[in-house]
Amino acid sequence: MTNQPYGGYGAQEPYAPYQQPQPQAQAWPAQGQGPGQGYDDPFADQHTQQWQGQTWETQMQPPVAPVTAAEETSYLPPQGVAGPAPVAGAEPEPGYGPATLGGNARVTDAQRARAEGRSPIIEPGLQPAVLTAVLGLLLAGGAALGTYALLVPLVVLQGVTAAGWFRLNGMWPARQGIALGFLGALVADAAMLVADRSPGVILGTLGVWVLLSLMLQLRSHADPDERMYGLMATVVAAALAIAAGGYLAADADAVVVGAVAVAAAMVARALPLPTAVSVVVALAVAGGVGFAVGGMETDGALIGAGAAVCALIGHRVASYDYPSRFVHFTAGVALPLAAAGPAVYILGRIFA
Numbered sequence: 001m002t003n004q005p006y007g008g009y010g011a012q013e014p015y016a017p018y019q020q021p022q023p024q025a026q027a028w029p030a031q032g033q034g035p036g037q038g039y040d041d042p043f044a045d046q047h048t049q050q051w052q053g054q055t056w057e058t059q060m061q062p063p064v065a066p067v068t069a070a071e072e073t074s075y076l077p078p079q080g081v082a083g084p085a086p087v088a089g090a091e092p093e094p095g096y097g098p099a100t101l102g103g104n105a106r107v108t109d110a111q112r113a114r115a116e117g118r119s120p121i122i123e124p125g126l127q128p129a130v131l132t133a134v135l136g137l138l139l140a141g142g143a144a145l146g147t148y149a150l151l152v153p154l155v156v157l158q159g160v161t162a163a164g165w166f167r168l169n170g171m172w173p174a175r176q177g178i179a180l181g182f183l184g185a186l187v188a189d190a191a192m193l194v195a196d197r198s199p200g201v202i203l204g205t206l207g208v209w210v211l212l213s214l215m216l217q218l219r220s221h222a223d224p225d226e227r228m229y230g231l232m233a234t235v236v237a238a239a240l241a242i243a244a245g246g247y248l249a250a251d252a253d254a255v256v257v258g259a260v261a262v263a264a265a266m267v268a269r270a271l272p273l274p275t276a277v278s279v280v281v282a283l284a285v286a287g288g289v290g291f292a293v294g295g296m297e298t299d300g301a302l303i304g305a306g307a308a309v310c311a312l313i314g315h316r317v318a319s320y321d322y323p324s325r326f327v328h329f330t331a332g333v334a335l336p337l338a339a340a341g342p343a344v345y346i347l348g349r350i351f352a
Helices: 069-073 109-115 126-145 147-168 175-194 200-218 224-243 252-269 275-293 298-318 331-350
Strands: none
Touching: 126 147, 126 252, 126 331, 147 175, 147 224, 147 298, 147 331, 175 200, 175 224, 200 224, 224 331, 252 275, 252 298, 252 331, 275 298, 298 331
């Protein structure tokens, strides 16, 4: 059968063998033929086209090996790249050594003790003990001379106490908290001078300063835990500095006995002896000094021993939890004397 274009109504050319998709011509009725006269629907005889060519997606790709989590986080240096040759005679630069359970030389003794599960107690040593003794003797000499002479070393003690407590708790710089605690001590001292050294002023000032510290912390925008930690540090620093004002409220003779006894006890505590032995020696020395300074009376020995007990507690506190050289020369110097202040006042009233 010959192929004639438009040959016959509805006649169509036969399809050639399909190789590539080409747009297909549609058969339409010849001229002069209207609809309905042998008209074939051009869409009635369509065939489904299939793509027979190759694309890049059907080519073979090399398989991808799974990557483990260790390989993702590991670093492999470039292979075949030689580093600079070491210079003959040059010392190696200091670097971080391999991780060890015992730590290394850069870690402080307190940090190593904490990592190993031991209590990080490092005592201040002899030099802070000598400074404590000097400050104690200044307090004793000031009390013997008069109230205003006592006030000068007392103010120094209160300022060092406030600063040392904040540094002991790892909060540095904390100028606002230190200034607030020191200001509370100054207010208490001034109020005692006005009120004829009444000890009730100490409690009143302490109560006011607790409320003031609470109000200031409520205005802080720090985290709740940090605000609570700052509040406790501020309150305790102010309480210790204000409580040191007990020397100003106590009887002059009791201040002389107690301050000298604390000075002797701290020097004895710093001697290279076992802890238990040095504590016993310090208490014995404090009692003996109190007995000698107090007019060879038992009351002086009791005041000296009682003040030394409180001073040893303050000394122990200053030795705890990551102490540094700054902590030893602030809290290690001031806390023994500050803790003994209330005891000197109370024992002085009892044995007066």
